[in-house]
Every structure is written in structure tokens, then in C-alpha cells.
Amino acid sequence: MKITRKFIAKKANVSPTTVSDVLNRNPNARIGQKTKELVIQLAKKYNYYPNTVARSLVMKKTFNIGFIYTVPITFFLNDPFNNSIFAGIESEIEKNGYSFLFSLLKSDTDINYSVRKMVLGHIVDGLIFYRRIEKNLKNMLSENKTKFVLIDNYYPDMKTNSILPDNEAGAYQAVQYLIRKRALKIYCINGNEDHPSYKERPAGYKKAMEENGLEPIIFSVPPDIENTRVFITGLIRKGDIPEAFFTTGDHMAIGTLRALKENRIKVPEQVKLIGFDNIYLTEIESPRITTVNIPKIEMGTRAVKLLLQNINEEKEPEIVRLPTDLVIRETA
Amino acid sequence: MKITRKFIAKKANVSPTTVSDVLNRNPNARIGQKTKELVIQLAKKYNYYPNTVARSLVMKKTFNIGFIYTVPITFFLNDPFNNSIFAGIESEIEKNGYSFLFSLLKSDTDINYSVRKMVLGHIVDGLIFYRRIEKNLKNMLSENKTKFVLIDNYYPDMKTNSILPDNEAGAYQAVQYLIRKRALKIYCINGNEDHPSYKERPAGYKKAMEENGLEPIIFSVPPDIENTRVFITGLIRKGDIPEAFFTTGDHMAIGTLRALKENRIKVPEQVKLIGFDNIYLTEIESPRITTVNIPKIEMGTRAVKLLLQNINEEKEPEIVRLPTDLVIRETA
DNA sequence: CTGTTAGCGCTTTCAA
DNA sequence: TTGAAAGCGCTAACAG
Numbered sequence: 001m002k003i004t005r006k007f008i009a010k011k012a013n014v015s016p017t018t019v020s021d022v023l024n025r026n027p028n029a030r031i032g033q034k035t036k037e038l039v040i041q042l043a044k045k046y047n048y049y050p051n052t053v054a055r056s057l058v059m060k061k062t063f064n065i066g067f068i069y070t071v072p073i074t075f076f077l078n079d080p081f082n083n084s085i086f087a088g089i090e091s092e093i094e095k096n097g098y099s100f101l102f103s104l105l106k107s108d109t110d111i112n113y114s115v116r117k118m119v120l121g122h123i124v125d126g127l128i129f130y131r132r133i134e135k136n137l138k139n140m141l142s143e144n145k146t147k148f149v150l151i152d153n154y155y156p157d158m159k160t161n162s163i164l165p166d167n168e169a170g171a172y173q174a175v176q177y178l179i180r181k182r183a184l185k186i187y188c189i190n191g192n193e194d195h196p197s198y199k200e201r202p203a204g205y206k207k208a209m210e211e212n213g214l215e216p217i218i219f220s221v222p223p224d225i226e227n228t229r230v231f232i233t234g235l236i237r238k239g240d241i242p243e244a245f246f247t248t249g250d251h252m253a254i255g256t257l258r259a260l261k262e263n264r265i266k267v268p269e270q271v272k273l274i275g276f277d278n279i280y281l282t283e284i285e286s287p288r289i290t291t292v293n294i295p296k297i298e299m300g301t302r303a304v305k306l307l308l309q310n311i312n313e314e315k316e317p318e319i320v321r322l323p324t325d326l327v328i329r330e331t332a
Numbered sequence: 333m334k335i336t337r338k339f340i341a342k343k344a345n346v347s348p349t350t351v352s353d354v355l356n357r358n359p360n361a362r363i364g365q366k367t368k369e370l371v372i373q374l375a376k377k378y379n380y381y382p383n384t385v386a387r388s389l390v391m392k393k394t395f396n397i398g399f400i401y402t403v404p405i406t407f408f409l410n411d412p413f414n415n416s417i418f419a420g421i422e423s424e425i426e427k428n429g430y431s432f433l434f435s436l437l438k439s440d441t442d443i444n445y446s447v448r449k450m451v452l453g454h455i456v457d458g459l460i461f462y463r464r465i466e467k468n469l470k471n472m473l474s475e476n477k478t479k480f481v482l483i484d485n486y487y488p489d490m491k492t493n494s495i496l497p498d499n500e501a502g503a504y505q506a507v508q509y510l511i512r513k514r515a516l517k518i519y520c521i522n523g524n525e526d527h528p529s530y531k532e533r534p535a536g537y538k539k540a541m542e543e544n545g546l547e548p549i550i551f552s553v554p555p556d557i558e559n560t561r562v563f564i565t566g567l568i569r570k571g572d573i574p575e576a577f578f579t580t581g582d583h584m585a586i587g588t589l590r591a592l593k594e595n596r597i598k599v600p601e602q603v604k605l606i607g608f609d610n611i612y613l614t615e616i617e618s619p620r621i622t623t624v625n626i627p628k629i630e631m632g633t634r635a636v637k638l639l640l641q642n643i644n645e646e647k648e649p650e651i652v653r654l655p656t657d658l659v660i661r662e663t664a
Numbered sequence: 665c666t667g668t669t670a671g672c673g674c675t676t677t678c679a680a
Numbered sequence: 681t682t683g684a685a686a687g688c689g690c691t692a693a694c695a696g
Contacts, residue, residue: 004673015683020675032681049452053394054673056385058688064433083415090436094446099455101396102434104422114426120381122689123431336689347667352691364665386689389672454673 003046011046012038019043023050056122065093065307066101066124070111070132081279081296082130085151088300089128096308098125108134119146126307129153131195149307151299153196154319161310162319163303167197167276170292170324171204174274175246177326179212183244183272188216189232189256190248191223198223201248201276217242221252228255229262236263244272244332250279253289257331272332287330295322335378343378344370351375355382388454397425397639398433398456402443402464413611413628414462417483420632421460428640430457440466451478458639461485463527481639483631485528486651493642494651495635499529499608502624502656503536506606507578509658511544515576515604520548521564521588522580523555530555533580533608549574553584560587561594568595576604576664582611585621589663604664619662627654 001007009016014035022031022039042048056062067089069082093100101124105111115137118124126147133141133150138158141148147161154162178186188205191198202218209216221231228251235241236259247253253275260267267273267287275282278293302320309315333339341348346367354363354371374380388394399421401414425432433456437443447469450456458479465473465482470490473480481493510518520537523530534550541548553563560583567573568591579585585607592599599605599619607614610625634652641647 002673006673016674017676017683018681021682024675035681047452049448051389051673052449052453052455053385053388054688055675056688057383057389057673057690058675060688062385087436090434094435094437099450100434102422102432103426104419105426116381117384118431120379121384123384334689338689348690349668349692350666353666356691367666383689386672387691389674389689390691392672 003048005048005050008039008042008046008048011042014039020050023048060122062122062125063097064099064101064124065126065128065304066103066118067128067130068103068105068111068114069130070105070108070134081277084296085130085300088297089304090300092301092304096304098308108137112137112140115140115146119144126311128303128307147307147311149303149310151303159317160319161303161306161317163299163306164196164319164321165294165299165324166321167200167324168204168207170276170294170326171201171246171248172208173204173324173326174276174292175205175208176212177328178244178246178272178274178332179208179214181244181272181332183242183332184214185242186214186217186244186246187235187242188218188246188248189228189252190218190220191252192220193223197276198248205246205248223249223252225251225255225258228252229259230255232256232259233262236260236265241265241271244274247273247275250275250277250282250289250291253291253331254281254285257285257287257289267331274326274332278327282329290329290332291327292324293327294324298322335380337380337382340371340374340378340380343374346371352382355380392454394454394457395429396431396433396456397458397460397636398435398450399460399462400435400437400443400446401462402437402440402466413609416628417462417632420629420634421636422632424633424636428636430640440469444469444472447472447478451476458643460635460639479639479643481635481642483635491649492651493635493638493649495631495638496528496651496653497626497631497656498653499532499656500536500539502608502626502658503533503578503580504540505536505656505658506608506624507537507540509660510576510578510604510606510664511540511546513576513604513664515574515664516544516546517574518546518549518576518578519567519574520550520578520580521560521584522550522552523584524552525555529608530580537578537580555581555584557583557587557590560584561591562587564588564591565594568592568597573597573603576606579605579607582607582609582614582621582623585623585663586613586617589617589619589621600663606658606664610659614661622661622664623659624656625659626656630654 005016005019009019019039022036023043090100103114105114128149130151131153149161151163154160188202190202206216221228245256247256253273257267257273260271265271275289275291278291282289282291299322306320337348337351341351351371354368355375422432435446437446460481462483463485483495486492486494520534522534538548553560577588579588585605589599589605592603597603607621607623610623614621614623631654
């Protein structure tokens with residue numbers, strides 16, 4: 001025997017409507033105390049739980065939020081940075097009584113297909129994207145008036161909900177700190193990819209330098225450990241060594257540190273170093289790397305809050321900046 | 333205007349059923365070629381996609397699989413082992429056209445609540461659990477005839493779909509290898525928690541030892557790095573040093589290695605060491621740790637396959653053992 | 665080959 | 681304070 005609303009209604013000798021009214025605490029319908037208790041007791045006895053699918057169909061809400069991760073699977077594995085954001089998202093979704101639909105997709109084609117399925121198929125009420133989304137996808141989202149939020153990215157040409165760290169302020173603070181520590185010749189090692197981080201962080205660096213009458217010098221490299229190591233090694237070979245490096249990402253900080261160590265340059269005594277992101281590896285390098293922390297878990301929770309407001313309260317899309325903080329360790 | 337099946341039907345001058353028949357490639361209904369093409373073209377033109385919720389309601393299938401992770405959030409973060417299994421699950425679910433509902437819960441109360449919601453609320457067709465499930469939950473699952481699969485665990489008193497590594501064979505192979513390398517006095521360091529691994533792996537060790545006429549000696553410790561390090565240090569202080577350690581988990585292997593190194597005992601020259609699990613850390617310890625690899629991604633994919641068979645083909649629950657392999661690195 | 669009918673289990677007016 | 685009726689968008693049987 002299936003335990004439906006109707007079943008409970010029959011047992012309680014009331015109408016199905018009354019059962020819903022009681023269980024949903026519908027304030028419009030004042031129900032007699034006795035009826036109420038009876039229904040609640042019966043629902044408990046038969047372990048009744050409303051069919052979410054039926055409810056979704058009539059309410060046109062699924063109470064599902066989808067997360068679509070747009071990078072290859074190997075990038076997802078072993079990356080605590082993503083995991084923290086992910087954990088933030090998950091807990092906030094759960095907290096709001098929603099379910100979390102997770103999709104790890106490899107290609108843009110897969111993504112578009114999957115989004116189509118989720119949005120047009122009414123599988124989710126809204127979507128969370130991480131980092132990059134592709135142009136066709138952008139178009140599809142706005143055509144279908146899909147509610148979504150973008151984590152760690154935004155598009156100037158589109159009204160989106162976005163969550164980003166306050167990159168410029170974080171960089172500014174880091175560089176100010178370096179200057180206070182009497183490092184005056186500071187190089188900025190910047191990622192050469194197209195991402196807000198690699199625009200806003202060097203901008204913060206530049207601002208701090210100029211305010212102090214110092215000359216900003218920015219180098220662009222592929223933002224991974226190995227390429228940065230090679231690049232910095234080149235600098236060292238030429239004898240072009242500053243008093244400090246500010247790198248716009250931690251992988252570049254690690255690459256820089258390794259190049260420095262390989263060349264027996266003492267950190268922080270001879271050269272100081274500050275990274276950005278506060279990924280796990282910065283903590284286990286030796287010396288431990290000073291870096292700008294991003295509130296990763298909060299990025300996740302805020303993303304969900306923003307999206308839910310957009311869905312349930314028709315709130316206008318908004319770009320939210322989260323404050324960073326300087327984590328002082330051993331390299332500066 | 334909402335793009336429903338009815339809408340397309342009207343545009344094509346056919347009945348809604350015909351639209352479904354065309355789009356679902358229903359083999360029972362032979363549709364005229366022209367009608368077919370017209371419907372397909374119209375569906376494409378209006379970007380029609382069937383409402384999954386409505387479909388679910390009538391088919392009594394949601395095409396969702398839920399994953400419930402029963403450990404604190406901090407254990408999930410930074411754990412590549414889990415991530416690999418997770419990735420396997422995700423890709424296999426996606427591959428089968430299902431959606432992946434992910435739930436990270438903290439307490440047993442939360443879990444029971446969440447499972448209730450997912451199962452009774454018809455949010456998922458089946459559930460994947462990882463490691464431990466609690467007794468009330470077990471009862472609830474069997475009362476509701478929920479389809480589920482258990483990863484890395486099984487219960488002798490319950491018919492479950494389970495995926496586990498072949499722990500005993502893996503341990504046996506590792507110890508045989510040690511013996512072939514002329515280590516005859518081999519200690520087994522075993523985790524003191526209640527988990528199949530800590531029964532089956534020592535059993536494999538014991539079997540290999542006894543087959544070679546060697547005396548099995550098993551110590552139980554809390555299976556983490558620090559406790560193991562302390563325990564092994566104690567052994568070393570007493571001068572109780574074997575020719576090799578086989579630990580039933582990699583964290584214990586790392587703890588053992590560290591104790592050995594701290595006491596200037598050369599690995600593998602003086603003492604050999606083999607762990608179990610092949611977690612990421614074993615690769616970055618120095619020397620790199622020889623260990624028994626578990627096919628993590630495959631654990632995930634097989635779990636999904638098993639569950640889907642159970643759901644769609646009413647296949648009987650089954651316990652599947654996945655073969656391990658010895659990854660020879662520097663400690664043995 | 666195509667259309668009609670009857671639900672799936674719920675929420676939401678609106679009437680009693 | 682309660683119940684009846686309509687309908688969400690789809691599938692599945694069966695009739696034409």
C-alpha cells in the first residue's frame with residue numbers, strides 16, 4: 001500500500017486538502033486542534049512524506065540547485081581549493097532544504113547538453129557555475145532566463161550573480177605589507193590567462209607601488225609551478241633579483257620559492273615572497289609561504305544565498321566581493 | 333509562452349501523444365516519416381525539452397541517484413582518496429543519463445532525515461553510501477525497500493550491494509613480496525577500528541606468513557599518522573625492530589616511516605615497509621612508499637553500475653570485490 | 665499510423 | 681473550519 005496524502009486523509013476521515021493544510025502549516029486554513037493532531041499522528045504512524053515530484057510539478061519548483069564544474073576531472077581531484085568552495089555550497093544548499101545536484105563535465109558540448117537538460121527539463125531551480133563559462137552557454141542562459149550564479153568570475157557584458165574575492169584590495173594589502181617590511185624593489189609575477197584575478201591583483205599591486213612612489217614591474221607567466229620556476233630562474237641568472245616578489249597566485253609563489261631555493265637565495269632574508277589564494281601547498285612548503293587568503297567556504301555559501309534570493313525573492317543579480325586577509329607565515 | 337509537448341503538438345497539427353512517441357522513439361507506435369520529421373524540426377525550433385518532473389511523476393522514476401557521505405566535512409576536504417571514488421561515481425551516473433544528488437552530512441540524525449526526504453520524497457531512485465551506515469538507517473532502508481549500494485563496507489547480516497577492494501588478496505600479495513625480498517621478520521601494523529579492511533588485510537598477512545612458516549605478529553593502533561609514529565617509536569626504543577612492516581593503511585605506513593627516519597633507521601636497507609590504499613601522500617613522502625593500490629575510480633563506477641542494475645533490472649544485491657595491485661616504490 | 669482517455673500525487677482557488 | 685474541483689505536463693494503454 002502506497003502512503004499518499006489520500007491514504008492519510010482516508011484514515012483520518014478528512015479530505016486530502018486538510019492533510020496538506022495541516023502538514024504544510026498553511027496559515028490560511030485554520031484547522032481544528034483535534035483534526036490537526038490526528039493527522040499529524042497518522043502521518044507519523046505511517047511514515048508519510050509528501051511526494052516531492054508531484055509537489056514540484058504543481059509548484060513549478062524543484063528545490064534542487066545544480067552545480068556545474070567546467071574543468072577536466074583531474075583538476076577537480078586533489079584540489080583542496082575547489083573542495084572548500086564546494087563544501088560551502090553543499091552545506092548552504094542543505095541548510096535551505098534544497099538538494100544539491102552535482103555535475104562534473106569535461107567538454108563545453110557536454111556542459112551545454114547538461115544545462116539544457118537541467119534547465120529545460122526542470123530538474124533544477126538554479127545553477128552554480130565555477131570560473132569560466134562559454135559563450136554559447138551564456139546565450140542559452142539568458143535566452144531561457146535561467147537563474148544562476150558565477151563563482152570566481154563575472155562578465156562585464158552580462159548581468160550575473162557573481163561571487164569574487166576582493167582581489168585588488170587583497171593585493172594592495174600584501175604589497176603594502178612588503179613595503180612596510182622595507183622591501184622597495186618588488187616584482188609582480190602575474191598569470192597570463194584571461195581571468196579577473198590576473199587583472200585585479202596586479203592592479204592592486206600597481207596601486208600600492210605608485211602610492212609609495214615605487215615603480216611597478218609586472219611579469220606575465222603561465223600560472224603554474226614549473227613555468228614560474230623556469231621563468232624566475234632566468235631572472236636570477238641575469239642577476240635581476242628584486243627585494244620581494246608578489247605573485248598573483250600560489251602556484252606561481254611556489255615556483256618562485258623553488259627557483260630561489262635552488263639558487264641558494266635565502267627567503268625571506270634576501271628576498272621576500274607573498275602569494276595569493278592560500279592553497280594547501282603553501283602551508284607545507286618550506287619555508288611556509290605568506291599569502292593572501294580567500295574565504296573559500298564563504299564563497300560557496302554566499303553564492304548559494306545569492307542564487308536563492310534571486311530565485312525566491314526575484315532579487316536583481318548582483319556582484320559580491322568578499323574580503324581577503326593576509327596570512328603571515330615565513331616568506332615575508 | 334511555455335514550450336510544452338502540447339504546444340509542439342498544436343504547431344505540428346498532431347496529438348500530444350504523437351509528439352512523445354516521436355521524441356521518445358517509441359517502437360510500438362509507428363509514425364509516418366513526414367510527421368516524424370515535422371515534429372523533430374519543430375521541437376528543435378522551439379527548443380523543446382520534456383519536463384522531467386511530469387515524466388517522473390507518471391513513470392515513478394526520477395533518474396536521480398543520491399550520494400550520502402557520512403563523515404564530517406573536514407574529512408571530505410583534502411582527501412584525494414575520496415575524491416577519486418567520487419569522480420568515478422559522478423562520471424558513471426552522468427554516462428547513464430542520471431543526475432547526481434550529493435549530500436554531505438554531519439550527524440547520523442541529519443543522515444536519517446535526509447535519507448527519509450530523498451527516499452520517501454521520491455527525490456532519488458537509489459542511494460550510494462560510503463563506509464559506515466548506522467543501525468537505524470539500515471532498518472529504515474530495508475523497511476522502505478530502498479535500493480542502495482555501499483562503498484567500502486558490507487554487513488554480514490544484511491543483503492546489500494557492496495563494492496570493496498580485495499583486501500585479503502592485496503595484503504597477501506604485499507607480504508609475499510616482502511618475503512621474496514628476504515624480509516622474514518615482518519610485523520603487521522593494523523588499524524584498531526571496526527572496518528572490514530582491518531579484518532581482511534591482517535588475514536591476508538597472516539595467511540602469507542603462515543604459508544611460509546613464519547610467525548604472524550599483529551599490533552593494533554589508531555590508524556592515523558601520529559599515533560602510529562608514537563607507537564613505532566616505542567617499539568624502536570625497546571629495540572624491537574623487525575625486518576619489515578606491513579601496515580594495513582597508508583597513514584600508518586607514513587607514521588611508521590617517520591618514526592623509522594627519526595631514529596636513523598634506513599628504509600628500505602634496514603627495514604622495509606609496505607602500506608595499503610595508495611593515497612596521494614605516499615607518493616610525496618621520502619622515500620616514496622610502496623603500497624597496495626585500490627582502484628578508486630573503478631570502485632565508484634562499479635558501485636553505480638551495480639545500483640543501476642538493481643534499480644532497473646531488479647537484479648539481486650551483490651558484493652563485488654575489486655582486485656588491488658602492488659605499487660612498488662622505494663620502501664620495499 | 666494517430667488520437668483519446670485516464671491517471672501520477674500534489675497545491676490552489678473557491679465554495680460550503 | 682473543511683472539502684471539491686481543477687490542473688501541473690507527461691506516459692501508457694487502448695481505440696480507431
